[in-house]
Amino acid sequence: MSPRVDVSGPPLVRIEGVTRRFGPVVAVDRVSLDIPENAFYALLGPSGCGKTTLLRMIAGFEQPDEGRILLDGEDMTRVPPNRRPVNMVFQSYAVFPHMTVWKNVAYGLEVTGVPQGEIRRRVEEALALVRLEGMEARRPHQLSGGQKQRVALARALVKRPRLLLLDEPLSALDRKLREDMQMELVRLRHEVGITFLLVTHDQDEALSMADRIAVMNAGRVLQVADPRTLYEQPRTRFVAEFIGTANLFEGRVVARCDGTVRVRMEDLGEVRLPAESVGNGTHLRLALRPEKWRVDPERPPAADLAVAARLVEMAYHGDTSRLHLEAGGRRLVAVVHNARRGGDPRLVPGARVWLGLAVADLVVLED
Amino acid sequence: MESWRAAPAVFWITLVPGVVWLLVFFFAPLALIWLLAFGERAGPVAIDITWTLDNYRQALDPLYLGLFWKSFRIAAVATAICLVVAFPVALAVTFADGRVKPLLLMLVVLPFWTNLLVRTYAMIAVLRTRGYLNSGLEYLWMAAKTVATPLGLGELFGDRFRPLEILYNDPAVIFGIVYVYLPFMVLPLYATLERLDRSLLEASLDLGASHWRTFWRVIVPLARPGIVSGVILVFVPALGTFLISDLLGGPSSQLIGNVIERQFKAANNVPLGAALSFLLLYATFVALALWAWSNERMRRRAG
Numbered sequence: 247m248s249p250r251v252d253v254s255g256p257p258l259v260r261i262e263g264v265t266r267r268f269g270p271v272v273a274v275d276r277v278s279l280d281i282p283e284n285a286f287y288a289l290l291g292p293s294g295c296g297k298t299t300l301l302r303m304i305a306g307f308e309q310p311d312e313g314r315i316l317l318d319g320e321d322m323t324r325v326p327p328n329r330r331p332v333n334m335v336f337q338s339y340a341v342f343p344h345m346t347v348w349k350n351v352a353y354g355l356e357v358t359g360v361p362q363g364e365i366r367r368r369v370e371e372a373l374a375l376v377r378l379e380g381m382e383a384r385r386p387h388q389l390s391g392g393q394k395q396r397v398a399l400a401r402a403l404v405k406r407p408r409l410l411l412l413d414e415p416l417s418a419l420d421r422k423l424r425e426d427m428q429m430e431l432v433r434l435r436h437e438v439g440i441t442f443l444l445v446t447h448d449q450d451e452a453l454s455m456a457d458r459i460a461v462m463n464a465g466r467v468l469q470v471a472d473p474r475t476l477y478e479q480p481r482t483r484f485v486a487e488f489i490g491t492a493n494l495f496e497g498r499v500v501a502r503c504d505g506t507v508r509v510r511m512e513d514l515g516e517v518r519l520p521a522e523s524v525g526n527g528t529h530l531r532l533a534l535r536p537e538k539w540r541v542d543p544e545r546p547p548a549a550d551l552a553v554a555a556r557l558v559e560m561a562y563h564g565d566t567s568r569l570h571l572e573a574g575g576r577r578l579v580a581v582v583h584n585a586r587r588g589g590d591p592r593l594v595p596g597a598r599v600w601l602g603l604a605v606a607d608l609v610v611l612e613d
Numbered sequence: 614m615e616s617w618r619a620a621p622a623v624f625w626i627t628l629v630p631g632v633v634w635l636l637v638f639f640f641a642p643l644a645l646i647w648l649l650a651f652g653e654r655a656g657p658v659a660i661d662i663t664w665t666l667d668n669y670r671q672a673l674d675p676l677y678l679g680l681f682w683k684s685f686r687i688a689a690v691a692t693a694i695c696l697v698v699a700f701p702v703a704l705a706v707t708f709a710d711g712r713v714k715p716l717l718l719m720l721v722v723l724p725f726w727t728n729l730l731v732r733t734y735a736m737i738a739v740l741r742t743r744g745y746l747n748s749g750l751e752y753l754w755m756a757a758k759t760v761a762t763p764l765g766l767g768e769l770f771g772d773r774f775r776p777l778e779i780l781y782n783d784p785a786v787i788f789g790i791v792y793v794y795l796p797f798m799v800l801p802l803y804a805t806l807e808r809l810d811r812s813l814l815e816a817s818l819d820l821g822a823s824h825w826r827t828f829w830r831v832i833v834p835l836a837r838p839g840i841v842s843g844v845i846l847v848f849v850p851a852l853g854t855f856l857i858s859d860l861l862g863g864p865s866s867q868l869i870g871n872v873i874e875r876q877f878k879a880a881n882n883v884p885l886g887a888a889l890s891f892l893l894l895y896a897t898f899v900a901l902a903l904w905a906w907s908n909e910r911m912r913r914r915a916g
C-alpha cells in the first residue's frame with residue numbers, strides 16, 4: 247500500500263532460522279523472515295501459533311534456541327532488551343499504574359538521560375501524535391481501554407525506535423474503536439516513518455493495515471506476501487481457509503493436451519487449466535473464493551463451469567449476503583453483493599440456482 | 614461488587630463469630646486496661662477506679678519518655694533493617710522457579726515452628742562471649758596466626774584472641790528483633806510482588822531502563838502496599854517487645870516493654886503499667902499516622 251516500502255533493499259530485520267522450544271512445545275520452528283525498512287509488516291496466525299514468542303525474541307525477552315536475529319545487519323541475539331532500538335506495545339498495554347500519562351510517556355526518555363527540555367518537547371509531540379493532549383495529569387485507572395492503548399503507543403513512539411512491535415494492540419477494543427485505531431495506526435506510521443511489526447490473529451486487520459503479511463501456523467511461517475496476493479493466491483490450504491473463506495475441491499487430472507490440462511472437480515464437472523499452474527501430479531486441490539461465484543437463477547452461458555445448486559441457507563451481512571448451497575452432494579459457499587435495495591427476491595432458501603465460475607479465479611493449492 | 618452489597622446476609626452471618634471474638638477477647642480487656650490506668654492501688658490486688666491522672670503524670674516522667682524514645686529508635690532501625698533484608702528475599706522467591714517456590718516460602722516461615730523463647734536462647738548460644746560465633750572466629754584467628762607467624766606477621770594478631778562482645782547490648786536487641794520478625798516483612802512483600810504484572814517490568818526494560826532502575830522506579834513503588842503492611846507488622850510488635858530485650862540486651866538495653874512488664878508483674882503497679890501501655894498505643898498511632906502521611910506525600914510528588 248505504501249510506495250515507500252522497498253522490498254529489494256537490505257532488510258531492517260533479518261530473522262534467520264529461529265527456533266524456540268518450551269519443553270516439548272516448539273513455539274517457533276525454524277522461522278526465517280526479512281522485514282524491510284519502513285514496512286507495515288503483520289504476523290498473522292491463529293492463537294498459540296508462536297506470534298508473541300517470535301515478537302518477544304525480537305524485543306529481547308526470549309532467547310532463540312537456534313538461529314539469529316539481525317537488525318541493520320547486526321546480530322542482536324545476545325543484546326539485552328534495554329539496549330535494542332526496538333520498542334513494544336504489549337498485548338496488555340502494561341501502562342505503569344503508579345505514574346501519570348505524562349510520566350508514563352516520559353519514562354523511556356528519563357531513564358536514558360535525555361535532557362529535561364528535550365523530554366518535554368518530545369513527550370508533548372508524542373501525546374499530540376496519539377491525540378492525548380490534555381490528559382497528561384491523568385492516571386491509568388482514569389483512562390478507557392483505547393486511551394491506555396494510546397499511552398502505550400505514545401510511550402513507545404517517543405523513543406523513536408527503528409522498529410515498533412505491536413502485540414495484538416487492538417484485540418481488547420470494541421469493534422468501532424478498533425477500526426478507528428486501525429486508521430490511526432496507519433496514519434501514525436506514515437507520519438513517523440517507523441517500521442511497524444504488528445501481531446494479530448484478525449485477518450481483516452492484517453489485510454487492511456499491512457503491506458506485507460507473514461502467515462504462521464504451529465510455529466512455522468507458511469507464506470509471506472502482500473495482502474492482495476495472500477488473498478487471491480494462497481499457496482496452501484491453511485492460508486486459503488485462514489484468510490477469508492474458500493471453497494475447496496479435490497481435482498483429478500483427466501487428460502493433458504497442448505498446454506492445457508483437463509481436471510475433474512469432484513462431481514461438479516470438468517475445467518481446463520493452463521498446464522504450468524498444475525504441475526505433474528494426477529491429484530490436486532483447488533480453491534475458489536466465495537465471491538467469485540456468479541450466482542444466477544438462469545444457467546450462465548459465459549461461465550467456464552456451471553453448477554446447479556440448491557440454496558440451503560442465507561446469512562445477511564448488510565453489504566453482502568452469504569449463501570450456503572448444496573450441489574453434487576456437497577456444501578458450497580457463495581457471497582453476493584446486496585447492490586440493490588431488498589436484494590434479489592428469487593434468492594430464498596430452497597431456491598434452485600446456478601453457480602458459474604471462471605477458471606482464472608481458481609487457485610491451485612500446493613497441498 | 615454491587616451485587617454483593619445487595620446481599621448483606623452473607624456478610625452478617627460470616628461476620629458474627631469474628632465480631633464476638635474480638636469483642637470478648639480484645640476490646641473488653643483493652644477497655645479494662647484503659648479503665649485501670651485511671652485507678653489507684655487499694656491493696657495487693659484491689660484497684661479503685663478514681664479517675665486520677667496520677668498514673669499518666671507518672672508515666673510522663675522523663676525517665677520513661679527517654680525509654681519511649683529509645684524503643685522507637687530501636688524498633689525503627691530494626692524495621693528498616695528488616696525491610697532491606699526482606700526485599701531481596703521476597704523478590705528472589707517471586708522470581709524463583711515455580712517448583713522451588715513453596716520450599717522457599719516454607720524456609721521463610723520455618724523459624725515459626727519453634728517457640729520464640731527457644732529461638733532466642735538458641736541465639737544466645739550463638740552470640741555469647743564463648744558462643745559458636747566467637748569459637749568459630751577464634752578458630753579462624755588461630756589458623757591465620759599459624760600461617761602468619763613464620764612470615765613474621767604474627768605480631769599483627771596480638772597474643773590472645775579477644776572475643777567480640779556481641780551479646781547484651783543494643784545491637785544484639787536489634788539483631789534479635791530482625792531475626793524474629795523478618796518473616797512478617799517477607800510474607801506481605803512477597804504477596805504484593807507475586808501479584809505484580811510481569812509485563813510492567815518488561816515494559817520498563819523495553820523502554821531502555823536498566824534492571825537497577827526498573828527496581829527503583831517500578832518494583833519498589835508498586836510494592837508499596839506490601840511495604841506498608843510489612844512495616845506495620847514489624848514495627849508495632851518490635852515497639853512493645855520485652856522478651857528479646859530482656860534476654861539479648863544488657864542492663865542498659867531496657868525498652869519500654871520491659872518497664873510495662875515489670876509494672877504488671879514484679880512491681881505490681883498495674884495502674885502505672887496500664888497508663889504506660891496506653892501511652893505506647895497512642896504514640897504508635899501517631900507514629901504510623903505520620904509515616905502514612907509522609908508516604909502519601911512522597912507518592913504524590915513521585916507521580
Ligand SMILES: Nc1ncnc2c1ncn2[C@@H]1O[C@H](COP(=O)(O)OP(=O)(O)OP(=O)(O)O)[C@@H](O)[C@H]1O
Nearest residue numbers: 268271272273292293294295296297298299300447
Ligand atoms: N513461557 C512459556 N512456557 C511454556 N510454553 C509457552 C510459553 N510461552 C508460550 N508457550 C507456548 O508456545 C506456544 C506459542 O505461544 P505464543 O504466546 O507465542 O502464541 P500466540 O501466537 O501469541 O498466541 P495468541 O494469539 O493466543 O496470543 C503456545 O503453545 C504456548 O502454549
Ligand SMILES: [Mg+2]
Nearest residue numbers: 297298299337
Ligand atoms: Mg500472543
